[in-house]
Amino acid sequence: MPHFKKPAEGSWTEHLKIGTEPVSYEDSISPEQYEREREAIFKRTWLNVGRVEQLPRKGSYFTKELDAARTSVVVVRGTDGEVRAFHNVCRHRGNKLVWNDFPREETSGVCRQFTCKYHAWRYDLDGKLAFVQQEGEFFDLDKSAYGLKQVQTEVWEGFVFVNLDPENTTPLRAYLGEFAKGIEGYPFHKLTQVHKYRAEIGSNWKLFIDAFAEFYHAPILHSGQYMADEARKIQKYGYEALHYDIDGPHSMVSSWGGIAPPHDRKMVKPIEAALHSGLFGPWDAPDIGLALEDLPPAINPSRDKRWGMDSFVFFPNFMLLIWRPNWVLTYHYWPTSYNTHIFEGTCYFVPPENAFQRLQQELAAVSFKEYGLQDGNTLEATQTMLESRAVRDFPLNDQEVLLRHLHRTARAYVDDHQRRSAEAGTPATS
């Protein structure tokens, strides 16, 4: 018995015209396909690498490891206040320019210039080569030709994106499409209280997006998070979303409210009842200057009173969750091989005014982590069994429509890149 209305076609999947057949996950277990994805996707699309709040003043910088694109970038706020990104490589002998103790770990700070640890070549915040050690020993060195290699950088609503492909001239806003347009105006800049988590996951990057792009699994995998009687009720109820949509490579699911706060307080654990908070965030939403009905149009697109949160998948690896109680969660999935990736989950809250609010936020952030641990480990089990290739086709239901779209999109990017490379007579992978 459906709880929410579906489109006239009878299903979201048919409405969105993305096929209903069983799906192969060969794209998540093939090392060769992963190499193709690196070229076709991670070296060529806009990737969100952080927030402007990470660059509070001139000279603020952070590095981002982009293993799937085989590079590292340094993102910096210049003396003119502009945000720029550069390949994190010294033009002299190719040393990684900005790192601290551990070359493979990301770092951040404030500086006036970047100095290479190897031979002390120095670059200003705009990437210009400013100083060469023993310059006279070189041969007609034209310093102006050896600035840092710049990467396209644009900011959308405070989210900093880079695009490693100099030939990809699609502006960020055009790439992010209708969902981004419909989110603009949400006061992300007021949500500056940050809890950030990181995990190394033994699965293909898309499989974790799959896990977080559907909630069909939540009443089952996470049932231990509820009181026992309630877990049984929730399983019987199952999960249905309010709304699904796709726009180009991107997709979204809009969900009902769940437990923030629950109608039936028996559903919640004692700590949640004591703090009025839980996975869905603090139950009492802080003032963000926007009433529920005034939220930008892409948020709660069905304008349903029961709305609880929206989850946007901006292809390839950036997920943005906007919760009814006025907080935001982002997920990033950074591939490191065909069957491993780094997962990042970041909670953004309005800064708490008092210790009680701080505890409410702590419970929301820690709840996300407890759930995430269950998801992350399950994925390792999934990856190993997919790799057995004992089963090759998997049926996806109408609540798993975002997964179907993600795998289709990733395959389409690869196929399109292969075709264009063949036409141009260049190898599709380097």
Added chain:
Amino acid sequence: MASVFPDGFEALEPFADWAVRGEKARYAKRLASTMDELDAFYNVAFPLLESSKDYLEQVSMEDISEQDKRLLWLFCALVTVAFPVEAWRQPRVPDSGPSTIDAILEPAV
């Protein structure tokens, strides 16, 4: 010497070692503890959390005292400990095997 916690929270003194700064360190302490230890801490701290909403709401984050800071860290530890006590009945998340999710950026207090 001033007491570790504000007046009215003397019952927490035996559990002062739970006033740990940082979620990563609090989580590590949870994993290193037995269920008996987690229960003992929870059984004393949880009723105090329940009864001190009014107190905590008047503790401003702008000029929080050292005593209130320790109290806040201890209650943050209680949040972390509530999962094994109320749901898992074991320090680790069930079925989480060797997986970890680490806090890499946290609010200063």
